[in-house]
Amino acid sequence: MKSKSIIRIEEIVKRYVLGGEHEVLALNGVDVSIPEGEYVAIMGPSGSGKSTMLNILGCLDRPTSGRYFLGEQDVSTMPDDDLSEVRGKRIGFIFQSYNLIAQLTVIENIQVPLFYQGQNLKDSYDRCAELAELVGLGDRLHHRPNQLSGGQQQRVAVARSLANDPLMILADEPTGNLDSKTGIEVLNMIGKLNADGKTIVLVTHDNMVAERAHRVLHMKDGKVDRDFRNPPRESSEAKKVA
Amino acid sequence: MQRSQFISTVHLGVKSLLLHKLRSGLTMLGIIFGVCSVISMLAIGEGASYEAQEAIKKLGSTNIIIRSLKPPDEASDSGGGGNFELNYGLTYEDGARLQSTIPGVVRVLPMRIIRENVRFNVNLIPCQVIGTLPFYPGIVGVDIVKGRFLCDADEKHQQNVCAITTALASRLFPYQAPLDQAVKIAGVYYRVVGLVQELNTPDKRAQTEDPEGETLDNFVYIPISTSRSRFGETIFRGSFPNIEAESVELHEIRVKMASTEFVETAAPQIKNVLNRFHDQGDYEVIVPLQLLRQAEATKRIFNIVLGSIAAISLLVGGIGIMNIMLATVTERTREIGVRRALGAKKQDITTQFLVETVVLSVGGGLIGVLIGVLVPLMVTYLADMKTIVTWWSVAIAFSISGAIGILFGLYPATAAANLDPIDALRHE
Ligand SMILES: Nc1ncnc2c1ncn2[C@@H]1O[C@H](COP(=O)(O)OP(=O)(O)O)[C@@H](O)[C@H]1O
Numbered sequence: 001m002k003s004k005s006i007i008r009i010e011e012i013v014k015r016y017v018l019g020g021e022h023e024v025l026a027l028n029g030v031d032v033s034i035p036e037g038e039y040v041a042i043m044g045p046s047g048s049g050k051s052t053m054l055n056i057l058g059c060l061d062r063p064t065s066g067r068y069f070l071g072e073q074d075v076s077t078m079p080d081d082d083l084s085e086v087r088g089k090r091i092g093f094i095f096q097s098y099n100l101i102a103q104l105t106v107i108e109n110i111q112v113p114l115f116y117q118g119q120n121l122k123d124s125y126d127r128c129a130e131l132a133e134l135v136g137l138g139d140r141l142h143h144r145p146n147q148l149s150g151g152q153q154q155r156v157a158v159a160r161s162l163a164n165d166p167l168m169i170l171a172d173e174p175t176g177n178l179d180s181k182t183g184i185e186v187l188n189m190i191g192k193l194n195a196d197g198k199t200i201v202l203v204t205h206d207n208m209v210a211e212r213a214h215r216v217l218h219m220k221d222g223k224v225d226r227d228f229r230n231p232p233r234e235s236s237e238a239k240k241v242a
Numbered sequence: 243m244q245r246s247q248f249i250s251t252v253h254l255g256v257k258s259l260l261l262h263k264l265r266s267g268l269t270m271l272g273i274i275f276g277v278c279s280v281i282s283m284l285a286i287g288e289g290a291s292y293e294a295q296e297a298i299k300k301l302g303s304t305n306i307i308i309r310s311l312k313p314p315d316e317a318s319d320s321g322g323g324g325n326f327e328l329n330y331g332l333t334y335e336d337g338a339r340l341q342s343t344i345p346g347v348v349r350v351l352p353m354r355i356i357r358e359n360v361r362f363n364v365n366l367i368p369c370q371v372i373g374t375l376p377f378y379p380g381i382v383g384v385d386i387v388k389g390r391f392l393c394d395a396d397e398k399h400q401q402n403v404c405a406i407t408t409a410l411a412s413r414l415f416p417y418q419a420p421l422d423q424a425v426k427i428a429g430v431y432y433r434v435v436g437l438v439q440e441l442n443t444p445d446k447r448a449q450t451e452d453p454e455g456e457t458l459d460n461f462v463y464i465p466i467s468t469s470r471s472r473f474g475e476t477i478f479r480g481s482f483p484n485i486e487a488e489s490v491e492l493h494e495i496r497v498k499m500a501s502t503e504f505v506e507t508a509a510p511q512i513k514n515v516l517n518r519f520h521d522q523g524d525y526e527v528i529v530p531l532q533l534l535r536q537a538e539a540t541k542r543i544f545n546i547v548l549g550s551i552a553a554i555s556l557l558v559g560g561i562g563i564m565n566i567m568l569a570t571v572t573e574r575t576r577e578i579g580v581r582r583a584l585g586a587k588k589q590d591i592t593t594q595f596l597v598e599t600v601v602l603s604v605g606g607g608l609i610g611v612l613i614g615v616l617v618p619l620m621v622t623y624l625a626d627m628k629t630i631v632t633w634w635s636v637a638i639a640f641s642i643s644g645a646i647g648i649l650f651g652l653y654p655a656t657a658a659a660n661l662d663p664i665d666a667l668r669h670e
């Protein structure tokens with residue numbers, strides 16, 4: 001089962017110029033390719049460039065130099081509107097701080113990505129209600145984020161990341177704000193998504209979290225210093241279940 | 243963007259605004275006051291000028307009024323007392339000349355106006371006795387309430403008959419039916435043949451100032467032929483030793499023109515004709531149409547001034563909206579970042595924030611229109627001032643409020659859209 005890579009980055013550099021001569025190389029020449037269906041964890045000490053890398057993979061940020069191919073497309077030079085479209089169609093995001101929209105209900109939050117794809121709210125309702133069901137919040141459709149626990153909010157975020165049926169899901173420390181029990185629930189959910197074929201890239205500094213991935217990219221000072229595969233464990237179990 | 247999507251965006255805007263009810267309410271207040279003041283100020287201005295214009299209109303926009311004036315230099319001469327007879331003013335000849343020389347003249351109405359006491363039994367009331375022709379009501383604008391006005395036979399035979407105003411009738415005849423009663427004026431009895439009501443405001447008439455400050459509406463109409471034969475051309479006023487004798491043939495001439503087009507050209511022609519025989523400036527020409535135009539011009543200036551004051555308050559309201567929207571954008575930077583991450587284009591963000599400001603300003607506009615229509619009603623009720631809410635003031639106020647929403651929303655909305663997605667997401 002050899003699949004082609006959906007992410008390929010070449011010599012990506014991200015440089016921040018701070019006042020005066022001072023500059024930071026958040027990414028200092030990174031080459032990575034990630035095949036479709038892979039579950040990748042990015043690890044490394046704080047400040048090593050993990051978030052920067054993920055943001056570039058998510059087309060939220062542009063590299064200072066280097067090339068980024070998402071599927072067949074070179075997205076490193078795309079205009080802003082096209083990047084919006086790429087994010088809206090092909091990428092699902094899960095953030096550390098959930099980032100639900102406060103004035104919207106659970107179901108409306110899940111509908112947001114589809115809304116920007118031009119689907120009206122009536123048409124997307126059934127599908128989004130199903131997704132809420134999938135993450136165990138079928139009975140909370142009309143609650144607002146501030147009426148939910150952190151774990152529940154993050155599950156809404158998972159459902160939201162699935163709404164547009166993306167190629168890959170990017171998660172920046174998705175369990176960082178959760179206690180270990182709800183963290184494991186969310187990770188199980190993400191594992192299940194991967195078992196169903198979604199490509200996952202997840203930033204964490206927790207070894208327990210990273211162990212669930214197929215592959216670990218370890219970063220240091222803006223570079224990937226180690227790139228290794230985990231021995232097949234939970235992922236193979238998940239496959240047996242599926 | 244599809245229609246349903248636009249509706250959803252409006253819905254979302256309303257929702258976001260409802261999240262901060264107090265703040266949104268206060269922000270709208272500026273627009274509410276602005277729109278309300280535009281509408282009510284214009285309504286009050288419109289009402290004030292309406293009454294003045296109506297009064298002028300009743301003088302007749304096709305009429306030209308010519309009045310005899312006491313020449314100023316001679317008036318001071320007679321100040322020393324003595325029986326100096328003043329001879330001035332319009333003549334029957336003038337009337338005939340105007341009728342025959344001015345193009346567009348339909349009729350020329352002569353009037354003699356003499357102040358006399360009118361008596362019935364013990365009631366003695368100072369009045370203005372107007373000698374005139376039977377077609378007076380058609381030109382001056384008079385309602386015949388009861389009986390009839392003067393007729394051609396009255397004129398021809400110098401009958402001692404009169405028509406009186408209803409106001410005078412109620413004072414002269416508190417208990418009797420006025421018709422066919424005989425009233426005494428300067429020693430002669432006149433039979434009352436009709437009750438009339440002037441549509442015109444009485445204070446527009448010449449020489450109505452009464453020393454006692456009353457009787458303004460007390461008019462007695464008699465045939466002009468009767469006036470001439472009973473009172474003669476020379477009129478005495480005042481009491482010994484300060485008797486003034488005036489010889490005035492006609493106190494007023496009303497010229498009715500065929501249409502308003504003739505009116506303005508006729509005024510200078512009338513002066514030309516009259517000046518040949520009046521070198522001492524003993525008459526004045528009043529053109530109601532010109533007064534009307536002046537009143538309209540005054541009204542326009544009034545409206546502009548009131549309107550600009552109100553517009554400034556709308557502007558202040560708009561700045562208030564912009565201020566709040568800028569704060570909102572800062573406060574919701576994170577939300578903007580999330581939306582961008584989830585596929586929103588810059589345009590979507592612009593639209594979202596623009597819709598919110600327009601909802602604020604149009605919502606404020608609607609409430610402002612409601613209050614703006616109610617305030618003039620209250621002013622009319624409490625201060626007894628006429629007010630007129632015109633549809634155009636509502637339309638203007640409302641569309642300005644909408645325009646302000648767009649104008650002052652544009653900057654915050656584009657500022658929001660131009661945030662870098664990643665910067666917006668990182669914002670605390
Ligand atoms: N917007 C920015 N401006 C300046 N420096 C930044 C910015 N974002 C990140 N950096 C720097 O880039 C480096 C990598 O940051 P980041 O990718 O957030 O690290 P982490 O691995 O902890 O997620 C850090 O040294 C950080 O200070």
Ligand SMILES: [Mg+2]
Nearest residue numbers: 050051052172
């Ligand atoms: Mg980070």
